[in-house]
Amino acid sequence: MPAAVEFAQVTRHFGNVRAVDGVDLTIAEGSFFAMLGPSGSGKTTCLRLISGFESPTTGTIRIFGEDVSTTPPHLRNVNTVFQDYALFPHMNVRDNVAYGLMVKGIGKTQRHEKAEEMLSLVKLSGYGDRKPGQLSGGQRQRVALARALVNEPRVLLLDEPLGALDLKLREAMQDELKALQQRLGITFVFVTHDQHEALSMADSLAVFNEGKIAQIGTPEAVYNRPATRFVADFVGSSNVLPPALTRALGGPDEWASLRPEVTRLAATGPVTATVTALRYLGSGTRVVLDMGGTELAAIVPAGQPLPEPGTQTAIAFDPAALHIMAGA
Structure with missing residues (x-):
């Protein structure tokens, strides 16, 4: 057909x-x-x-x-x-x-x-x-x-x-x-x-x-x-990670995509970030993070505690959620 x-x-x-x-x-x-x-x-x-x-x-x-x-x-x-x-x-x-x-x-x-x-x-x-x-x-x-x-x-x-x-x-x-x-x-x-x-x-x-x-x-x-x-940038909102940051997070030396909804705040981790802004979304809050000049975002579901702007936090995620964009 x-x-x-x-x-x-x-x-x-x-x-x-x-x-x-x-x-x-x-x-x-x-x-x-x-x-x-x-x-x-x-x-x-x-x-x-x-x-x-x-x-x-x-x-x-x-x-x-x-x-x-x-x-x-x-x-x-x-x-x-x-x-x-x-x-x-x-x-x-x-x-x-x-x-x-x-x-x-x-x-x-x-x-x-x-x-x-x-x-x-x-x-x-x-x-x-x-x-x-x-x-x-x-x-x-x-x-x-x-x-x-x-x-x-x-x-x-x-x-x-x-x-x-x-x-x-x-x-x-x-x-x-x-x-x-x-x-x-x-x-x-x-x-x-x-x-x-x-x-x-x-x-x-x-x-x-x-x-x-x-x-x-x-x-x-x-x-x-x-x-x-x-x-990654246009379809939804994504954290686009340069190769150095992908490597620091345990991935290969490649560009990668990590969606904010699978990005979590953690007490400890391989990389820390500074909280720069909180944006209320209704069903949750978008936490904007500065990781040494690279901006990332994490979604904290409604009802969970939120960090204060200016504080330090680590991020955590399921390794399967880190998508490598080879040649991107």
């Missing part, structure tokens, strides 16, 4: 800027795949290459085995949900959802029935007569989803669709999106700069940096076994 999406040495240049630089990528059918990275890393350009809104400078893009490198957007079996939702303010919700079917020439009765079916799917039954301006941000996001799904795409592209929502609503919509993808069984490709979104929803993810993929894998693998210093 062919993959849902494949990139083979794809580049996209804008003048002298290599927005996408030699990307190889395979996205499995029926998976929830996330493209994660900072602004300008190439993730959104890759999404636009899949949709057909951009064309590769070099390389090949396949969707379900078919070379679509030069295929226009309307002939690809994909649809996109944009960050700003791009709803028509003068149309009611039902007509917004049915717009793609109208363009295809499907009759009014049939397309309205299909639109109502999609609204029910995204939990907006009874909202068809409202205008987008009468909806909340979360409801408009659901309408945009329904409009994208009404054409029954085999691949749904989502360009940071939760970015405009507040924290609680964003978390709720993360759960709903994941449940919807599992229910429909179609391929979701989700672009975000939010590491928590990517880690909580994706079956697998690619971390982008400067037009290239820095690492690709499951959320667990990328988080616990970062391939490079960039991935």
Whole structure:
């Protein structure tokens, strides 16, 4: 069975800027795949290459085995949900959802029935007569989803669709999106700069940096076994240890990653540090440490005693939690 999406040495240049630089990528059918990275890393350009809104400078893009490198957007079996939702303010919700079917020439009765079916799917039954301006941000996001799904795409592209929502609503919509993808069984490709979104929803993810993929894998693998210093710093918060400090802590003479949540304060240890700050997180406190010019952090769970800034402490951790980043 062919993959849902494949990139083979794809580049996209804008003048002298290599927005996408030699990307190889395979996205499995029926998976929830996330493209994660900072602004300008190439993730959104890759999404636009899949949709057909951009064309590769070099390389090949396949969707379900078919070379679509030069295929226009309307002939690809994909649809996109944009960050700003791009709803028509003068149309009611039902007509917004049915717009793609109208363009295809499907009759009014049939397309309205299909639109109502999609609204029910995204939990907006009874909202068809409202205008987008009468909806909340979360409801408009659901309408945009329904409009994208009404054409029954085999691949749904989502360009940071939760970015405009507040924290609680964003978390709720993360759960709903994941449940919807599992229910429909179609391929979701989700672009975000939010590491928590990517880690909580994706079956697998690619971390982008400067037009290239820095690492690709499951959320667990990328988080616990970062391939490079960039991935360790960007995906979650990590203590990136230089070779001398790794060696002092009992590891090899290599760069290493040690997550704050597995770093503990101890009475004794091979290396001591100075407590420089305490940052309350609710479920615990982040203790910032200075180890001879290298800043580390440890998480102390709520309810446990905290050191005073300026005091000395040692650190302890499970040796298996120290991840060596050879060549990083």
